[in-house]
Amino acid sequence: MQVYQKSLWKETFTSFSKFGEIIKGECFDRNLNVLIVGCSDGKYVFPFLEQGHQVTAIDNDPVSLYGGEMKFKTDIIKIDGLVKNLILEGYAESACTVIQCDLMDFEYTNQYDVVLTSCSWHYSKNFKYPIKQIINKIKNFVCRDGLFFADYMMPIKEKHFVLEHYIPPNKLRNFFGQQWKIILDLDLGVIEEEPHIGKEEWHTHHYGAFASKKIF
Ligand SMILES: C[S@@+](CC[C@H](N)C(=O)[O-])C[C@H]1O[C@@H](n2cnc3c(N)ncnc32)[C@H](O)[C@@H]1O
Secondary structure, eight states: OOOOTTSTTTTSOOOHHHHHHHHHHHHTTOOOEEEEESOTTTTTHHHHHHTTOEEEEEESOHHHHHOEEEEETTEEEEEOOHHHHHHHTTOOGGGEEEEESOGGGOOOSSOEEEEEEESOTTSGGGTTSOHHHHHHHHHTTEEEEEEEEEEEEEOOSGGGGGOTTSOOTTOGGGGOOTTEEEEEEEEEEEEEEOOBTTBOSOEEEEEEEEEEEEOO
8 A cells, every 4th residue: 555645644654565465464355444643634544445444534724624825935835634535536425434633532422443644743742731631532533453553753853851751762662551462662773864844954864663462
């Protein structure tokens, strides 16, 4: 599965291809109920829709969902947003449920076969919640035999080491008890990235990738 090539975030690092292999191995050809937490304009929404899966996408940033403008360097960039992207790509409204809300306020009636979040929890808007509470909330979205995937930021700068939302290597697994089988727990090291929205210069990130299955 390839990330959506029109996303604002298409160039940022992800372990999505590894996640895709795990999904193929664990879920065979089933149709899946997928939840993308921090979906932005659809980087991970479209690859699941292309495979015929049902997607619920949540983000609390209205511009990423409904379009508008963002500042990048000296330019103002026009953003179509997820909802318009879905129309442009020809998807029926029923294919993807788009919800503008904070993940901590997301009241769900379903649990999901696949829950994926990519580089969301280090956003400052999340610092008011302990990281354990955020991860527990996301874990609860996963159904039995379902899969949890996260790309996340590990600490790299001094300021990150005092923030628990940048999780050091080998620590994320401690949030997952016996109910969970850890499938992937990677420290991907420091990766240099070109400028993108929110980061106007070449910069470095320390990425982690994690996958776990809820076994009972
Ligand atoms: C780095 S962006 C990446 C977007 C997406 N993962 C991608 O790669 O296309 C992270 C997204 O997570 C969203 N996000 C962060 N914290 C959130 C929260 N508490 N509730 C909902 N969305 C959140 C942000 O608004 C942002 O759109």
